[in-house]
Amino acid sequence: MRDLHGEIRQARNRAGLSLSQAAARFNAHKGTLSRIESGQRSVPEWLLRLAPEVLHCGDQLDHLGADAQQAVDAADPADPYTLYVPTIVGGRQVLVPLSRRTLLAGAIGAVTVHGTATAAPLDPSLPEHFRRVRKALTGQDSLLGPAEVIGGIDKQFRAIVSTLGNATGELHSQLAAVAARFAETQGWLQDDIGNTSGGQTWTTRALELATVAGATDIAAYILMRRSQQAVTAGDGGMAVTMGQAAARQAVSNRVRAAALQQQARGHALMGNESATLDAMEKALGLTGSLEPVDVDTLAPWCTADYVYAQRGAALLALGKPRAAVESYEQALAEWPVSYRRERGLHMARQARALVAAGDQDGAMSVGREALVIAAETGSSRTFAELAEAAGAASMQWSDESVRDFRTAVEAGRTS
Numbered sequence: 001m002r003d004l005h006g007e008i009r010q011a012r013n014r015a016g017l018s019l020s021q022a023a024a025r026f027n028a029h030k031g032t033l034s035r036i037e038s039g040q041r042s043v044p045e046w047l048l049r050l051a052p053e054v055l056h057c058g059d060q061l062d063h064l065g066a067d068a069q070q071a072v073d074a075a076d077p078a079d080p081y082t083l084y085v086p087t088i089v090g091g092r093q094v095l096v097p098l099s100r101r102t103l104l105a106g107a108i109g110a111v112t113v114h115g116t117a118t119a120a121p122l123d124p125s126l127p128e129h130f131r132r133v134r135k136a137l138t139g140q141d142s143l144l145g146p147a148e149v150i151g152g153i154d155k156q157f158r159a160i161v162s163t164l165g166n167a168t169g170e171l172h173s174q175l176a177a178v179a180a181r182f183a184e185t186q187g188w189l190q191d192d193i194g195n196t197s198g199g200q201t202w203t204t205r206a207l208e209l210a211t212v213a214g215a216t217d218i219a220a221y222i223l224m225r226r227s228q229q230a231v232t233a234g235d236g237g238m239a240v241t242m243g244q245a246a247a248r249q250a251v252s253n254r255v256r257a258a259a260l261q262q263q264a265r266g267h268a269l270m271g272n273e274s275a276t277l278d279a280m281e282k283a284l285g286l287t288g289s290l291e292p293v294d295v296d297t298l299a300p301w302c303t304a305d306y307v308y309a310q311r312g313a314a315l316l317a318l319g320k321p322r323a324a325v326e327s328y329e330q331a332l333a334e335w336p337v338s339y340r341r342e343r344g345l346h347m348a349r350q351a352r353a354l355v356a357a358g359d360q361d362g363a364m365s366v367g368r369e370a371l372v373i374a375a376e377t378g379s380s381r382t383f384a385e386l387a388e389a390a391g392a393a394s395m396q397w398s399d400e401s402v403r404d405f406r407t408a409v410e411a412g413r414t415s
Contacts, residue, residue, distance in 0.1 A: 009037040031378070032147040044151060122167055127174040130160055134182055135295045143340050145377030146189035153189065157182040176213035180206045184222050191229065192341075194380035200229060220249035220259065221298045227262035231269065232381075239266025243279075254299040257286040261302075261310045268314035276318060280311045301339060305331045309346040312353065321356035328353060341382070344373025348385035355392045363393055364401050368408075375412050383413045 012022045019037075023030040035041045133156055137149045160179040167175050187202030203225055210219040227242035243263030250256040264279035287304040291297065312327035328350035335343045347370035354363035367389050374382035390406035 004043045005037055005039040008043065012037070122163055122171060124171055126163065127171070127178050130156065130175075130178045130182075131295050134178070134185065138185060139338065141185075141189065142338055142342070143377075145341055145379055146192045147378050150186070150189050150193075153182055153186050157186060173213045173215075176209050177215040177218055180209035180213060180215060180218050180222070183209060184218075184225060187225065191232070192379055192381055194384075196229070196232070203229065216249060217251040217255055217298055220246045220251070221255045223249065224255065224259045224262055224299075227259065227266065231262065231265045234269060236266045236269030239263070239269065241266075252291050252298060253286045254290050254297065254302045257283040257290070257307065258299045258302045260286070261307050264314050265310060265317070268317040271318065273318050276314050280307065280314065283307045283310075301342065305333075305335055306342075309342075309349075312346070313349050316349065316353045316356065321353045324353040325350060325357055325359075325362075340373060341377040341379050344370045344377060345379060345382045345385065348374065348382045348389060351389040352385060352392065355389050355396065358396070360393070360397050360402070363389065364405055367393075367405055371405075371408060371412060380413075383409065387413060 012019075015022075019034055020030050023033045032041075036043055134153075137152050137156075141149045157179060160175055160182060164172060164175055164179070183202050183206035187199045187206060190196075190202055191199035203222060207219060207222045207226075210222055223242050223246035227239045227246060230236075230238035230242055240263050243259050243266055246259035247256050247263065250259055260279045260283035264276045264283065267275040267279060284304060284307050287302070287307060290303070293300045308327050308331035312324040312331060315321075315324035315327055328346060332343065332346060332350070335346075347366050351363045351367035351370060354366060367386060370382060371386055373379075374386060386409045390402075390409045393402045394406050
């Protein structure tokens with residue numbers, strides 16, 4: 001039996017790449033690649049498909065192409081969760097069925113070009129199929145974190161871009177818009193694993209594609225994401241500027257509300273309390289008239305609960321930890337189960353607020369729960385917030401529970 005894990009490790013070593021370098025080229029998490037090489041998890045199809053290019057190992061792994069076909073053959077066309085993904089087979093476009101389980105396990109990389117691609121006429125239903133694939137992948141990300149879906153998002157983005165040269169008119173615009181959504185999602189995933197430069201690169205690419213597509217609301221959403229990145233970087237002025245641009249351009253109330261709460265976060269970083277609270281109130285006002293959620297909805301997560309959570313972060317930045325704790329409690333009381341990673345992030349920030357408010361027991365309880373979610377989802381942002389909470393707690397209290405919490409956070413960040 002072939003040792004695929006060992007072959008990948010040897011190919012990486014021959015290419016002279018460290019684990020970190022190879023993981024970056026695969027757009028994957030270092031820990032994920034390490035577990036694959038050590039045999040702790042199966043070898044995903046997307047890695048096998050990218051390995052010849054990334055590891056410069058020629059066709060040494062091409063013998064596994066049959067495994068991709070087995071994954072496709074295992075899909076049940078009668079299963080309502082089966083997704084039909086477009087590809088070129090033998091010079092013609094077909095829709096290949098993949099079960100959702102196979103898709104989310106990483107076998108989406110199996111849907112690649114077989115044979116020689118030709119300029120076959122494009123099916124007008126392509127954008128809808130890609131939207132459904134993206135919806136499935138982002139659902140997986142919300143529950144389990146970015147590491148397991150980064151490769152799938154990248155492969156699908158490449159597949160969409162490869163169709164643009166053959167598309168014209170409205171179909172071209174629709175495909176460019178879907179490509180923008182995939183690029184923005186990849187930027188979000190890169191941000192979440194701590195790759196800020198990668199996140200900015202993908203977000204810029206998304207904005208370019210949205211502009212090409214003439215997709216005004218998508219472009220506004222991406223400007224909101226630029227504002228979010230500015231908040232992470234501590235640049236309040238840029239956060240406000242990008243948030244204002246997003247709000248001016250937004251078509252939907254969801255995107256406008258998301259842009260307003262990002263403006264508020266920027267104002268908070270600059271210490272402008274009145275502007276912060278005003279923008280948050282406007283965002284909350286819009287949550288009373290939000291559009292229904294479907295597969296194309298931008299900012300489906302932007303509800304009153306989400307704005308209350310962001311209000312908590314803004315209040316904490318303004319030096320009002322007790323008010324921040326109350327806002328987080330209101331936000332998390334009925335937080336959607338499907339947004340588990342974001343729950344962990346906001347609980348980590350709530351733990352910081354509890355530390356600042358002098359509530360040791362509350363901070364440790366909330367912090368430990370957030371740590372469990374951070375470990376499950378691999379969210380670098382959540383670990384960073386928990387590290388701040390643990391550091392601040394250690395400066396205030398010296399008992400064993402605080403020391404244990406800080407040790408657990410540090411261990412989680414390095415695993």
